[in-house]
């Protein structure tokens with residue numbers, strides 16, 4: 001979001017985020033040193049408290065702190081699920097960041113991915129929650145085209161929207177052939193959680209679960225850093241499953257990076273978007289409406305609405 005931060009820990013071990021710019025000659029404090037929970041600038045050694053106020057100016061050590069210039073901005077931080085979340089407003093974020101479901105719970109195994117997309121947050125969210133693309137972009141890995149008719153229910157929620165798919169085809173899929181029994185039935189739910197999280201949730205009738213949660217951070221308008229946690233629960237050899245699933249997930253997300261790069265390049269070439277939106281672009285409109293409402297302080301889509309659709313996968 002164009003705000004440059006330095007992150008460190010105070011004496012109690014709490015995460016601290018300050019503007020990454022020394023008040024004196026604007027050197028990035030991230031090139032400095034942390035000393036007893038304060039951060040020291042590498043140029044003339046000005047030292048900052050966790051609240052951004054100046055703690056020490058070595059050349060003026062004979063003066064009292066009270067006569068020092070004003071310090072730098074500090075931002076509220078929350079540590080959750082092994083991530084540090086920084087709120088760029090001067091008020092703490094309310095509600096708290098969306099948790100990564102089942103992360104670090106006993107019986108579940110997780111791994112993290114951090115992926116940079118040359119795409120807007122909207123485009124990333126749509127991609128992560130779009131079922132039909134998997135048949136083409138991830139052909140053979142995740143899904144292969146069968147044109148099987150699948151029923152889906154789309155619901156608007158208090159904090160976003162979801163779509164639930166019933167019995168989608170799993171044939172010729174490298175992921176599902178290894179990770180799920182053919183006999184077990186599968187329920188798949190894609191969910192958008194405002195403002196910038198997607199969850200893809202697979203539950204099998206034999207108590208096997210896979211959840212892919214991605215949180216999108218806008219770096220610039222068309223550059224998004226995506227933090228993904230893949231969490232799963234299998235009956236046995238979960239760490240071996242992870243050895244297989246982790247590189248595979250990286251490969252699959254690379255395919256998404258490439259297709260969204262192609263989209264961005266072409267939108268630029270044609271000087272703007274010209275999209276057709278059809279009924280089976282299931283969550284596209286709801287994501288757009290939500291994000292637009294949040295940007296402009298308008299009411300988001302009303303929760304509790306439900307519709308059924310048919311989609312061929």
Ligand code: FES
Pocket residue numbers: 022023024025026027041042043044045046
């Ligand atoms: S620039 Fe940071 S102390 Fe001078």
Ligand SMILES: [Fe+2]
Pocket residue numbers: 127128133134137138252256
């Ligand atoms: Fe994808």
